[in-house]
Amino acid sequence: MARKDGRKADEMREVKMEVGVLRNADGSARVQIGKTIAVASVFGPRELHPKHLQDNEKAVLNCIYMMAPFSTTERVRPGPSRRSHEISLVTKSALEKVVNLKDHPKAVIDVYILIEQANAGTRTAGINAASLALADAGIQMSDLVTSIASGKVDGEYVIDLSGDEEKITGCDLPVAYLPRSKEITLLQMDGDLSKADVKGVLKMCIRGCEKLHKIQVDALKKKWEAETSK
Amino acid sequence: MTEKNTNDIQKSDAANGNVSDEKKIVVPGELLMETMDYLPGKNCFREGNAIYAKKLGLLRTSGRVVEVVPVSGVYNPEVGDMIIGVVDEIQNAGWVIDINAPYTAFIPLSGVREFIDTNKTSLNQIYAAGDLIYGKVMMFSPSKSVHITMQDPKAKKFTDGRVVRINTTKVPRLIGRSGSMISMIKDATKCFISVGQNGMVWLKGENEDIAIKAVQMVEEYAHTTGLTDRVDAFLKKELGSRPAKKESPKESFEEYSKESASNEEYVEAKE
Numbered sequence: 001m002a003r004k005d006g007r008k009a010d011e012m013r014e015v016k017m018e019v020g021v022l023r024n025a026d027g028s029a030r031v032q033i034g035k036t037i038a039v040a041s042v043f044g045p046r047e048l049h050p051k052h053l054q055d056n057e058k059a060v061l062n063c064i065y066m067m068a069p070f071s072t073t074e075r076v077r078p079g080p081s082r083r084s085h086e087i088s089l090v091t092k093s094a095l096e097k098v099v100n101l102k103d104h105p106k107a108v109i110d111v112y113i114l115i116e117q118a119n120a121g122t123r124t125a126g127i128n129a130a131s132l133a134l135a136d137a138g139i140q141m142s143d144l145v146t147s148i149a150s151g152k153v154d155g156e157y158v159i160d161l162s163g164d165e166e167k168i169t170g171c172d173l174p175v176a177y178l179p180r181s182k183e184i185t186l187l188q189m190d191g192d193l194s195k196a197d198v199k200g201v202l203k204m205c206i207r208g209c210e211k212l213h214k215i216q217v218d219a220l221k222k223k224w225e226a227e228t229s230k
Numbered sequence: 231m232t233e234k235n236t237n238d239i240q241k242s243d244a245a246n247g248n249v250s251d252e253k254k255i256v257v258p259g260e261l262l263m264e265t266m267d268y269l270p271g272k273n274c275f276r277e278g279n280a281i282y283a284k285k286l287g288l289l290r291t292s293g294r295v296v297e298v299v300p301v302s303g304v305y306n307p308e309v310g311d312m313i314i315g316v317v318d319e320i321q322n323a324g325w326v327i328d329i330n331a332p333y334t335a336f337i338p339l340s341g342v343r344e345f346i347d348t349n350k351t352s353l354n355q356i357y358a359a360g361d362l363i364y365g366k367v368m369m370f371s372p373s374k375s376v377h378i379t380m381q382d383p384k385a386k387k388f389t390d391g392r393v394v395r396i397n398t399t400k401v402p403r404l405i406g407r408s409g410s411m412i413s414m415i416k417d418a419t420k421c422f423i424s425v426g427q428n429g430m431v432w433l434k435g436e437n438e439d440i441a442i443k444a445v446q447m448v449e450e451y452a453h454t455t456g457l458t459d460r461v462d463a464f465l466k467k468e469l470g471s472r473p474a475k476k477e478s479p480k481e482s483f484e485e486y487s488k489e490s491a492s493n494e495e496y497v498e499a500k501e
Contacts, residue, residue: 027302045304045332056373098258100284103306106374107332135258138303138399140273140284143259180259180282220257220286224301224453 003153004164012148012160012208017128017219019136027137029219031129034162035119040129041112042137048108058101063092063111065126071118087123094127094147094176094186100140109139119163121149124174127186132216136223143181144216146209149174150201152193157200159208173201177209255301256283262296271297288453301453305331305398305428307370312384314393314426317361320353327363327378330395330428335376341368342380362388362432364424391422391434394442396449398429403452404445411458415444418465440468 003009013034022028025041032038048054065087067076091113099109111133113126127147134141150159151172158165161172171191177184193201256262262274262281270276273285274296283289287298307313307329315327315335327335339346342356357363365385369377379385396404404425405412416423421435423445433441444461451457 026304047332047334104332104374135286136302138285138287138300141258142275142282142284144257178259180261217257217260221255224255 003158005162007158009156009158010204010207012211013162015212015215017132017215019132019219019223025133025137027133027135027139029129029132029136031125031132033121033125033128033160035117036121036125037116038122038125038129039114039116040126040133041114042130042133042139043110043112044137045104045107045109045139048106053108054106056105059104059107059109061092061096061099061101061109061111063088063095063113063130065091065113065115065123067115067118067122071115087126090186090188091123091127091130095130095134095145097183097185098131098141098143098145098178099134100142103140109134109137120161120166121174123147124149124176127176128212128216132219135220143178144213145176145185146179146212146216147174147176147186148205148208148212150204150208151191152197152201157197157204159204173198173205175202175205175209177206179210179213254289255287256289256298257286258284262289262298268294268296271295273298273300300399302397303399305329307331307333307335307367307376307428309367309370311367311427312364312382313367313378313428314362314364314388314424314430314432315378315428316393317357317359317363320357320359322348325353325357327365329376329378330398330426330430331376333374333376335367335378337363337365337378337380341365341378357387362391362393364388364426364432388424388432388434391432392438392442394431394433394445396429396431396445398427400449400452401425401427401429403457404431404448406458411448411461414458414462415441415465418462418469419444437469440465443468 016032018030020028021030021039022041025043027042028040030039045059048060053060065084067084069076069078111130113130115122124147127145131145135144148160149172150157151161151169153165153169166172171193174186174188175184176186260283262283264280266279268281270281273283273287274281275284281296283298285298285300286302287300290297290299313329315329317325318328318334319326324336324338327337329335365378365380366382367376368379412423412425419435419437419441421433421438421441423441424432431445444465447461447464448457
């Protein structure tokens with residue numbers, strides 16, 4: 001069965017990744033998946049103020065997810081919301097596993113994720129972008145983090161739901177996956193999926209994440225190799 | 231990249247007269263090798279038999295050690311580094327210095343050349359807020375407090391000139407093999423240049439602007455091969471379009487150091 005936009009069940013939307021898009025950030029990346037665009041910028045490690053937030057054992061990873069007011073058809077009120085606060089938190093825990101925070105006690109690594117355009121899968125696009133931006137900023141990481149959502153539409157498992165599909169079904173499963181250590185650092189579920197469904201959908205996500213990992217590696221290498229050949 | 235490709239690149243570079251073994255770019259979590267014959271060096275780690283990269287950078291093997299040379303990141307102080315900093319704040323027992331790192335540094339009273347009686351002398355007579363200093367990292371403790379000493383023959387305060395900040399990972403390239411790159415820029419532009427390990431570069435001279443452009447060029451293309459030739463061409467092109475000045479400061483950098491050292495003595499005498 002073909003999907004609304006003509007994709008196969010295990011076919012992602014077109015993915016574009018670019019590293020080093022912002023001049024003033026220590027590391028930055030833009031990830032475009034279909035019509036969803038996320039830009040991540042990383043600053044630091046740098047001094048953390050106010051001082052009482054400092055951790056004497058390790059650096060603090062500070063993730064902030066925000067949506068541009070013009071990112072959806074209906075204007076998004078700027079500033080933190082219940083939703084953006086939650087996504088910031090899950091993004092932080094998805095990234096924290098790979099980032100070496102022990103090397104910079106008392107410091108902070110700031111990760112800002114801006115959704116320029118939203119069409120389903122904004123948190124997963126944000127995590128992909130943040131992972132690239134962290135690597136670009138020269139921060140020690142044990143792995144890259146990849147992330148994609150899958151769900152069930154009309155009784156069929158499909159990967160990377162678009163905005164239209166999300167409206168029909170309401171059940172999807174965003175996953176963040178570490179391709180080297182094969183661990184899962186984010187698993188959320190919206191809607192209703194049975195145990196068997198979750199297993200099937202999860203498998204699909206992991207296959208998608210492995211594809212995304214290749215694109216991430218290419219994007220990172222491209223930034224430096226393009227300049228090498230100049 | 232297969233071994234064949236790497237060889238091809240090296241061959242074509244050899245044809246151009248540039249040979250570099252620092253070619254392969256690796257990303258965090260990338261498998262570097264699967265053998266117990268090698269040891270993981272900087273920015274690498276071992277898991278089981280395999281060695282993985284921990285940072286984005288260039289792969290380098292020296293002897294039996296594999297390491298990743300980072301292409302980005304912040305300055306991590308090391309004892310003995312000569313660094314340039316800006317005086318941020320004056321405290322009772324010393325100066326707080328911004329050193330372009332995640333942590334601020336501190337110069338204790340015992341870190342300056344002269345004896346200071348705090349009852350008679352105000353500390354901003356020695357270094358005032360905003361002053362540029364060139365000092366040596368004396369201590370870097372596990373709790374990340376950095377102490378700088380000025381009791382080093384090379385240490386001094388800059389009274390004029392300009393400072394540009396570059397990424398600390400590009401400093402070795404800016405200096406070049408046994409100082410080849412930096413001395414080329416110095417000779418061509420007739421500028422005094424001091425490079426701090428923390429990525430702050432101090433310059434003074436007639437052709438400062440050209441020297442700054444050259445430094446920024448090195449920063450931007452630090453990971454490319456044949457850079458020395460291109461910087462040389464750039465300097466010749468830029469300087470060639472300028473009318474030659476009659477007098478050019480021929481005194482060496484060491485002489486300038488002496489001059490600024492005598493400035494410090496002047497401060498002492500004034501008290």
